[in-house]
Amino acid sequence: MKMNQGADMAVMTSLIQLINLAADQNSYDRMIQDSLESSTLDCKSVQFYLVTRANANYGGVEACPEQTFTLFNGTFDESKPTKILVHGWRNSRHTEFTTNITNSYLDAMDVNVIQVDWSAIAESDYITARTAVPNVGKTVALFIQQMTQELNVSLSDLQLVGHSLGAHVVGVAGYSFQNPKIGTVTGLDPAGPLFWTTKNDGMITKESGQFVVILHTCAGLLGTSKVLGNVDFYANGGVPIQPGCGFDIMGFCSHDRAIYLFGEAVVNPTAFYATECDSNTSYENGDCDSNNHTYFNSDVDQNAAGKYFFKTSSSYPFTIDETC
Structure with missing residues (x-):
């Protein structure tokens, strides 16, 4: 969640809203109820792009679940693994999470990467974006359902990856499929604020897929401190301040560290020994x-279960030379 000076006021406004909402239990309860009374969104609000090694240089192919013709105009290769990426608050498909993880996957393996861009909502204040999480998640689920029908995609072969609020979006999307379930759902430092009492169908949990993996890097501040997955990983204790983040009082660097650790782990699967x-x-x-x-x-x-801890260095490459 990289910030610039132009975004500082929006961030501070959202923090004030969070403090006020946390102090008012009735308002918080109403917000949670509103968020769960969700519906799907149109293609102006949530967009989908297929990026592969063949089309990465020109930005991928857009698709919309409202279309009646073939998704991605016949460019989807069902023989390849598929990774669906969902960014977090104040981000888009052009910011660090999506670009870093897309590049890491395409460098390491020949896969279909589907980028979900919900920046039309995510660029708003935090409460608005958080309240929209179930709507966005159900829209992603609708798109996945259409993929299974049009593209012969198996749910068990899919992997959903989300960062911050995006982690809860993929959690909601995954929870929409219970028999069968999505293969793997990965949450990178799932957002903590306003996810204090949410039910399983409104956030990422181990019910979101066959195998749910969580990485914590800013627990208790921007990230949740809840144990949510089949396996939860904690980098450097899972809390701020992550090594190399300096005076990270707001937690932005520590929160984003999850992106860089996962990107490195895609390219180097033995980088982080836990x-x-x-x-x-x-x-x-x-x-x-x-x-x-x-x-x-x-x-x-997938034999791993429970809580796992690992250490990193303070800068890229973050791996510390250890063997399993």
Whole structure:
């Protein structure tokens, strides 16, 4: 969630709104109820782009679930794995999450990358964007349903990846499919503010897919501190301030660190060696050294379950030389 001077006032306004809303339980409850009474959105609000190695240089092919003709004009290759990416607040398909992860996937493997752009809503204040999460998630689910019908896509072969509010969008989308479920759903530092009491159908949880992976980098500030997945990873304890982020009082650097760690892990699947542990204190003390180990990456071993901790360096490459 990179900020510039022009965005500072919008951020501060949203923070004031959050404080006021948190202090008023009735207003918070109404907001949650409004968000769950959701419907799908049109293509002006949520856009979909297919990006592959063949078309990456000219920005991909747009599609809309309202169209009656073939999605992506016949350019989708059903034989390749498909990754669906959803950005967070005050972002778009042209900002760091989507561009970094798209480039990482296309560098590492020959896949279909579908970029979901909901910037028409995400660029608004935080409360408006957060309230729209179920609407956006159900719109993504509708698009996926159309993909299964038109493009012969198997739900179990899909991976959804979202950052911040986008993590909850993919959670809602995934929850829409229960039999069968989406294969893998990955939440990168899922947003914490205004997700305090939300039900399973309104945020990312382990019910969002067959296998749900969460990465925490700013827990308790911009990211949630809840354990949400089949496996939850904690980079450097999962909390701000992440190494190299300096005086990160607002948490933006730590929150965005999840993007860069995942992007690196896509290209280098053995970059982040993680240890199963109940707490970061026990992990740091070496109390869990004999526990299970796995790697945090785009294709986490599905035998992994619970909480896993790993360390990183303070700058790219973030990997620390360890072996599993």
